[in-house]
Amino acid sequence: MIEVKDLHKSFGETKILKGISTAFKKGKTNLIIGQSGSGKTVFLKCLLGLFDYEGGSISYEGKIFKNLTRDEKTSLRSEIGMVFQGSALFDSMTIAENIMFPLRMFTKQSKSEMEDRVDLVLKRVNLDSAHHKMPSEASGGMQKRVAIARAIVNNPKYLFCDEPNSGLDPKTAIVIDNLIQEITDEYQITTVINSHDMNSVMEIGEKIVFLKDGLKAWEGTKETIFRTDNEAVTNFVYSSELFKKVRKMYLNENQ
Amino acid sequence: MKYLHNIGTYFIMIKDMFRRPTKWSVLKTLILKDIEDLIIGSLGIVSFIAFFVGGVVAIQTSLNIDNPLIPKYLVGFATRQSIILEFAPTFISIIMAGKVGSFITSSIGTMRVTEQIDALEVMGINAINYLVFPKFIALTLYPFVISIAMFLGILGGLAACVYGGYGSLEDYIEGVQTDFIVFHMIYAFIKTLVFAFILATIPSFYGYFMKGGALEVGKASTTSFVWTSVVIILINFLLTSLLLG
Numbered sequence: 132m133i134e135v136k137d138l139h140k141s142f143g144e145t146k147i148l149k150g151i152s153t154a155f156k157k158g159k160t161n162l163i164i165g166q167s168g169s170g171k172t173v174f175l176k177c178l179l180g181l182f183d184y185e186g187g188s189i190s191y192e193g194k195i196f197k198n199l200t201r202d203e204k205t206s207l208r209s210e211i212g213m214v215f216q217g218s219a220l221f222d223s224m225t226i227a228e229n230i231m232f233p234l235r236m237f238t239k240q241s242k243s244e245m246e247d248r249v250d251l252v253l254k255r256v257n258l259d260s261a262h263h264k265m266p267s268e269a270s271g272g273m274q275k276r277v278a279i280a281r282a283i284v285n286n287p288k289y290l291f292c293d294e295p296n297s298g299l300d301p302k303t304a305i306v307i308d309n310l311i312q313e314i315t316d317e318y319q320i321t322t323v324i325n326s327h328d329m330n331s332v333m334e335i336g337e338k339i340v341f342l343k344d345g346l347k348a349w350e351g352t353k354e355t356i357f358r359t360d361n362e363a364v365t366n367f368v369y370s371s372e373l374f375k376k377v378r379k380m381y382l383n384e385n386q
Numbered sequence: 387m388k389y390l391h392n393i394g395t396y397f398i399m400i401k402d403m404f405r406r407p408t409k410w411s412v413l414k415t416l417i418l419k420d421i422e423d424l425i426i427g428s429l430g431i432v433s434f435i436a437f438f439v440g441g442v443v444a445i446q447t448s449l450n451i452d453n454p455l456i457p458k459y460l461v462g463f464a465t466r467q468s469i470i471l472e473f474a475p476t477f478i479s480i481i482m483a484g485k486v487g488s489f490i491t492s493s494i495g496t497m498r499v500t501e502q503i504d505a506l507e508v509m510g511i512n513a514i515n516y517l518v519f520p521k522f523i524a525l526t527l528y529p530f531v532i533s534i535a536m537f538l539g540i541l542g543g544l545a546a547c548v549y550g551g552y553g554s555l556e557d558y559i560e561g562v563q564t565d566f567i568v569f570h571m572i573y574a575f576i577k578t579l580v581f582a583f584i585l586a587t588i589p590s591f592y593g594y595f596m597k598g599g600a601l602e603v604g605k606a607s608t609t610s611f612v613w614t615s616v617v618i619i620l621i622n623f624l625l626t627s628l629l630l631g
Contacts, residue, residue, distance in 0.1 A: 179508050205406075208510030219501040223419075233509055235412055291508075 132156050132192060133178065133289065133321055139186030140173055147173045149345040150187065157288075158319040160312055160335045162326050165342035166367060171325045174342065175293055178323065179213065180204065191289070209237045212282030212320075214292040218274040220266035226277050227253070227262040233285040252280040256310060272303035276310065283314055290315065292324040296331060308334050329374055332356065341367070357381045396591050403519050403587075406512040413520060420524035424486050428531060431485060432478055436469075436535035439477075440542030441550075443468050448552035461553050462561020465543035467570075474535040475574045476622050479581040482528075483614035487589035490521060491610040494593025495603040503594070518590040528582035529575050536574075573629045580625065581618055588614045 133155040140148040147170045155161040165171050176182040178189055180196055189196045191207055199207065213219075220229050227249050234245045253259060256276040266274060275295055282290055292311060296304035308328075312335045315322040326332065332339060336353035341364050349364045356368060357378055369375045407413070447464040494517055497503050506513040540562060547553045592610035596602055 181504060181507060201406075205510040208508060211508060211510075213505065213508045215501040215505060217500055219505040221502055221505075222496075222500075236409060236509065236511060 133323070134190045134193075135178070135187070136190075137187035138174070138177060138184055138189065140170075140177055140182060140184040147345050148177070148184070151342070151345075151347050152187075153340050153347060153350060155321050155323050155338065157321050158315065159337040160315050160322045160324060161338040161340065162324050162332055162336045163340050163342060164326055164332060164367070165348075167327075169342040170345040171342055172293065175291060175323070175325045179211065179291060180208070209233070209285065210288040212285070212287035212290045214275065214278045214282050214290070214295050216294045216297055218266070218271075218278040220274060220277055220281070222266060224266075225262065226258070226264050226266065226269065229266065229277060230281045230284050233281065237285060248284060249280075252284045255283070255314070256280045271298050272300075272306065275299065275303075275307050279307070279310060279314070283318065283320075286318065287320060290320045290322040292322070292326075294325055294327060296326065296328045301330065304328060304330060305334070311335065329368060329371075332368065333377075343367075357385075392591075395595060396587070399514055399518070399591055399594065400587060402512065402514040403522065404515070406515060407519070408511065408516045412516075416516070416520035417523050420520045421527060423489065424521065424524050425527045425531060428482060428485060429534065432481070432531055432535050433538050435481060436474065436478065436538040437542035437545075439473060440465060440469055440539030441546030443473070443539070444543035444547045444558075445550060445552060448547060458553050458557040459561035459564060461547055462543070462558035463564050464561070465547075465558075466540055466562045466566075469539035469543070470536055470570055470574050474532050474539055475577040475581065476618065478532060478535045479578070479585065479618050480615050482531075482581075482585055483589075483611050483618060486525075486585055487610050487614045488607040490586070490589035491593040491596075491607045492603050494590055495596045495606045498594065498596055499599055499603060514594065517594065518587065521590060522583065522586040525582040525586045526579070528585070529578045532574070532578045573625075576629065577622060577625050580621055584614060584617050584621065588617060 135154070136152050138148050138151045139146070151170075151174060163171050163174060173182060177184050194203075194207075196204070196207070220226075221232065224232065227246075230249045230252060231245050234240055234248060238245075240248070249262070253261065256279055258273060258276055258280065261269065261273065261277070266277070269277065279295075290311070295307050295311065299307065308331050311322060311324065314320065324331065324335075333353055333356075336356065339349075339351055339353065339356055340347055341349040341361075343363050349359060349361045351359060356364065359365065365378075369378050408416070444461055444465045448461045451460060494503075497517070503513050503517075506516055544555070544558050544562075547558045548555045589607075589610040592606045592613070593603075596606040
């Protein structure tokens with residue numbers, strides 16, 4: 132479990148996070164949603180330890196991240212998988228080498244063991260024959276799947292995804308969402324997803340945290356988000372006519 | 387204030403370059419790749435420039451000597467001194483700041499823009515050690531490039547002198563052998579090693595700490611070239627004053 136208490140983060144005079152508290156449970160897909168500029172990415176980067184923060188605490192399984200020694204932080208980071216918005220695959224490596232990279236860095240496995248593991252995760256993300264392609268030769272959806280494969284290859288305890296659906300067509304976006312959900316269930320990972328995509332919210336939001344102006348404005352699930360009367364959430368989530376109709380139908384059916 | 391901040395950040399980067407080293411099995415591959423990109427990949431252009439500039443130095447020297455009291459072997463002597471003392475170590479390094487420096491800044495800068503550096507940091511890898519240290523090790527072979535530049539520069543001078551009709555082969559060779567001071571070679575290679583360190587670290591600094599998108603990668607490459615050249619020229623002055631002055 133990841134626990135965040137009263138998190139504050141500023142850049143110079145500008146306060147970005149103004150005291151966020153929440154918790155992300157094991158085996159759940161947790162979504163952080165909010166408008167651009169609401170502090171989602173900064174929040175995610177604080178969770179990952181990429182940004183230092185002024186106030187509050189972030190703890191992994193009860194251990195406060197800031198209090199960990201350098202070696203403990205390195206060890207914790209080897210348990211984290213991250214899917215970046217732009218996939219962040221290493222250009223100079225093939226797809227197989229990209230996925231093998233965390234194994235080469237953090238394990239003492241032999242080459243054949245690593246190759247077996249790469250085969251397994253590539254199969255898991257339905258990319259059986261992409262081993263020797265370069266990232267530039269892969270489509271956006273393929274790159275996202277490779278990024279997921281790289282993130283899970285070392286059996287992480289935590290999976291972070293920064294807008295995993297951005298730039299993908301709706302069908303591929305659903306494939307990616309389902310894949311993340313399946314992997315979370317299968318490996319019992321604590322998954323935290325930063326998303327703008329309302330389809331993801333409705334499909335995989337086992338826990339949803341809505342950020343507004345650096346504060347947690349609402350917290351709930353994909354079921355409760357339909358019933359909430361929090362104006363900030365409804366204005367954001369049901370801003371399109373389609374989602375307004377979906378919500379109306381849902382509420383009518385469940386009255 | 388910004389300059390002081392940059393200088394401080396640069397030295398912190400140098401310190402981080404030697405901390406938490408990357409696994410040897412991974413580092414070995416990175417070093418070999420950087421040797422190919424930075425050293426082997428530069429041999430062609432360095433050889434071409436050294437040969438022809440050597441030729442031009444010989445022709446210019448020859449054309450500017452019209453006093454019969456000045457011995458003919460001076461062409462070979464002047465060409466050797468110019469090539470060994472300044473052209474090969476310093477001016478080839480400025481050319482390398484353009485070629486190798488821009489490559490380093492743009493490749494690391496692109497990694498920054500595309501979040502590949504963030505990916506390394508999230509994994510718990512010391513990204514500075516992973517990216518900069520192999521380049522520093524690869525560039526310790528830079529004196530090898532400069533040796534080739536020295537040889538080809540003098541050879542280019544010989545070719546221009548003899549085949550251009552500016553002097554005889556015997557005079558040129560005599561000039562090349564006249565008053566040879568071994569310390570001049572040591573001085574040239576000390577400079578070369580210092581320049582190698584500058585070539586590896588300043589462009590890496592501008593790539594690693596750049597902010598923004600593709601346009602900023604281009605700007606960072608240009609800034610990196612300017613500052614690498616400025617530092618090379620200043621260090622050249624300082625080392626020459628210390629070692630030869």
